[in-house]
Amino acid sequence: MGHVTNNSIPVQAVETTADEGHNILRAYLVLGFFVAVSLWTFSVDTRYVYLSAYLWFGFIYGMALQYGRFCMASAIRDLFAVGVPRMAVGIMIAIVLFSLVSAYVTAVGKSTFGASPIGLYSVIGGLVFGVGMVFTGGCASGSLYKTGEGSIAALLVVLSLAFTQAIFVDVGGWLNHLVPAAWTASAAAKNLPAALTPTDGWFDQFTAGYIWNLHASTVGELIHFSNPFAAAFVGNALVNSFLPAIVILALIYVRWYRKSYLRDKSAVYRGWRTELAGYWSMITASRRTAIAGLILGVAAGLHMWVMQGLQQHFGILNVGELLKAMGHTSGLSIQDTVFDPGYFYITTQEAQGAGWILQKLGVNEMSNIFFGLDNGLPNPILNPVLWMSFALIGGSAVMALLNNEFKLKWPSAEIATWAVFGGILMGLGARIGLGCNIGAFFATVTNGDPSGWLFGLGMTVGGFIGVKFFNWWIERRMAKEVVGLEL
Amino acid sequence: MIKDLTIRKSGFLAILEPGGFAEFLGLRTPEPCDRIIGVKEEWVEISGYGCLYVTLSLNFLGDTCLRTNLLTKRALAEAADRDVIEIITDNLSSVETIPFMSPNYSGVHLATCQDAQCWRIYVQKNAATIHESKETRDGTRDE
Numbered sequence: 001m002g003h004v005t006n007n008s009i010p011v012q013a014v015e016t017t018a019d020e021g022h023n024i025l026r027a028y029l030v031l032g033f034f035v036a037v038s039l040w041t042f043s044v045d046t047r048y049v050y051l052s053a054y055l056w057f058g059f060i061y062g063m064a065l066q067y068g069r070f071c072m073a074s075a076i077r078d079l080f081a082v083g084v085p086r087m088a089v090g091i092m093i094a095i096v097l098f099s100l101v102s103a104y105v106t107a108v109g110k111s112t113f114g115a116s117p118i119g120l121y122s123v124i125g126g127l128v129f130g131v132g133m134v135f136t137g138g139c140a141s142g143s144l145y146k147t148g149e150g151s152i153a154a155l156l157v158v159l160s161l162a163f164t165q166a167i168f169v170d171v172g173g174w175l176n177h178l179v180p181a182a183w184t185a186s187a188a189a190k191n192l193p194a195a196l197t198p199t200d201g202w203f204d205q206f207t208a209g210y211i212w213n214l215h216a217s218t219v220g221e222l223i224h225f226s227n228p229f230a231a232a233f234v235g236n237a238l239v240n241s242f243l244p245a246i247v248i249l250a251l252i253y254v255r256w257y258r259k260s261y262l263r264d265k266s267a268v269y270r271g272w273r274t275e276l277a278g279y280w281s282m283i284t285a286s287r288r289t290a291i292a293g294l295i296l297g298v299a300a301g302l303h304m305w306v307m308q309g310l311q312q313h314f315g316i317l318n319v320g321e322l323l324k325a326m327g328h329t330s331g332l333s334i335q336d337t338v339f340d341p342g343y344f345y346i347t348t349q350e351a352q353g354a355g356w357i358l359q360k361l362g363v364n365e366m367s368n369i370f371f372g373l374d375n376g377l378p379n380p381i382l383n384p385v386l387w388m389s390f391a392l393i394g395g396s397a398v399m400a401l402l403n404n405e406f407k408l409k410w411p412s413a414e415i416a417t418w419a420v421f422g423g424i425l426m427g428l429g430a431r432i433g434l435g436c437n438i439g440a441f442f443a444t445v446t447n448g449d450p451s452g453w454l455f456g457l458g459m460t461v462g463g464f465i466g467v468k469f470f471n472w473w474i475e476r477r478m479a480k481e482v483v484g485l486e487l
Numbered sequence: 488m489i490k491d492l493t494i495r496k497s498g499f500l501a502i503l504e505p506g507g508f509a510e511f512l513g514l515r516t517p518e519p520c521d522r523i524i525g526v527k528e529e530w531v532e533i534s535g536y537g538c539l540y541v542t543l544s545l546n547f548l549g550d551t552c553l554r555t556n557l558l559t560k561r562a563l564a565e566a567a568d569r570d571v572i573e574i575i576t577d578n579l580s581s582v583e584t585i586p587f588m589s590p591n592y593s594g595v596h597l598a599t600c601q602d603a604q605c606w607r608i609y610v611q612k613n614a615a616t617i618h619e620s621k622e623t624r625d626g627t628r629d630e
Contacts, residue, residue, distance in 0.1 A: 077553055082557070084584050134553065137551035137552055137580075415551060
């Protein structure tokens with residue numbers, strides 16, 4: 001028997017085995033690889049520091065996500081399936097902290113964030129994404145960090161999600177029949193470059209004919225504060241992040257935590273004091289999750305600061321300009337840009353990786369708006385945001401190895417099927433919702449963009465539907481398959 | 488006494504299992520089982536907790552967190568008072584969640600032990616407090 005813990009005691013190392021020594025060595029090897037990549041590229045051209053910045057923030061995200069088992073699928077699923085608010089609370093902590101750091105970064109003019117349009121598409125995209133992430137057992141960021149833990153099922157989710165997006169943004173044919181005529185007309189009226197085919201393909205017409213017609217704004221901008229600090233801290237952080245997070249935590253407390261807290265508490269009930277103590281007890285119940293939320297929140301805010309600082313240092317607005325100056329012109333969009341959000345993001349860079357492969361296989365992926373006009377299809381070796389994803393996997397692997405939690409896990413056919421199927425739904429949801437649980441929710445609500453809450457609403461409803469379906473599925477399978485187990 | 492129980496393949500996804508398509512077409516005799524869940528009644532020594540008399544062992548190696556959590560919930564709901572359930576899992580999310588979900592289903596999380604390839608989580612049904620469950624254990628150990 002190895003490490004022993006109970007609910008109130010953190011995991012402790014009780015035995016030291018030969019495997020633990022090997023794991024530490026492996027962890028240093030992974031870390032050393034990323035250090036070598038950073039140093040070598042920097043020695044070739046100092047401008048690679050821009051890509052390395054993404055890399056190291058990805059590494060930090062990976063370590064924090066793995067340490068806290070931080071997964072939005074888990075947050076929604078555990079609430080609805082087993083009544084555990086641990087992860088939902090951790091996410092709210094991260095949202096509050098990220099919003100405060102973001103507010104400061106925005107107020108001093110260092111933010112790289114751009115608000116998404118506000119519309120029903122966020123709810124629908126979130127819903128499809130939410131169902132998919134419950135089927136796969138992990139959200140977009142969760143699947144990446146679980147890949148770092150050695151889960152092949154999670155890797156399947158990432159691949160499925162990536163290729164689904166790359167195919168979905170380019171596919172036309174019968175899907176064109178599902179496009180409202182108004183979208184087609186509006187897309188045609190945009191007079192886009194001839195290299196693009198904005199009236200062929202569902203996603204192109206959705207983007208140019210619908211999304212571009214919607215209004216995008218942060219709460220700080222909507223309230224029309226003249227003082228940038230007031231706009232950032234009151235509008236974005238307080239109104240759009242802090243207050244909703246507190247209200248959601250209060251709802252979670254009342255619905256899922258209060259009863260068990262009051263039942264277990266031996267002291268006399270003292271009204272609001274007891275309630276506040278219970279509220280605090282819920283927030284601090286999982287130290288591991290709270291710490292991960294804290295690190296993620298602060299790191300995500302600092303990430304924006306650093307990327308904006310580097311953009312100002314190099315005098316660029318997009319890394320495409322940097323790549324072009326370095327002689328890497330292949331894969332740039334028509335506008336000489338590539339995807340460069342400047343903050344924590346997951347799905348678009350994965351779509352780029354898949355799109356690059358499809359392009360190499362002969363599919364013309366550059367004729368659509370998503371790749372051809374906006375995000376480009378750079379070689380994955382030169383894709384800065386994909387560096388972040390790879391490093392996130394690496395950071396997670398290092399943390400898992402250091403804690404002897406790394407294990408190469410091959411999925412059963414059933415789990416692989418769910419991973420691929422759920423990944424497809426996640427890919428579709430991510431494109432319809434213009435992002436995933438990170439890009440369309442976490443990074444969005446924390447930067448004052450109300451569209452993030454719409455995606456979050458859809459994701460929660462989708463998660464609820466997914467849990468109900470899975471519950472039914474498991475009950476059905478158990479009834480048929482378990483022999484003699486009298487549960 | 489250890490009595491192993493099994494899960495049989497079924498459902499449309501079973502045709503994706505190795506040999507499953509042939510089984511589906513009736514060209515191959517189905518395997519009797521593909522893995523063991525297991526019911527066992529045995530003493531387990533846990534550092535810091537002494538001996539626990541485990542009445543049910545659930546093996547969720549390779550399973551998703553949702554399946555692990557839902558089946559643990561079901562096992563807790565249907566276990567008898569004072570039963571100790573051992574949950575074997577390699578899913579870290581479940582390792583983190585099960586101790587928190589146990590009180591919602593009249594369970595008390597006793598311990599989580601990390602082995603080389605998995606975690607073993609011990610939960611007792613309707614042990615009002617940890618102290619009570621310790622007393623119970625001490626009592627049974629003296630017998």
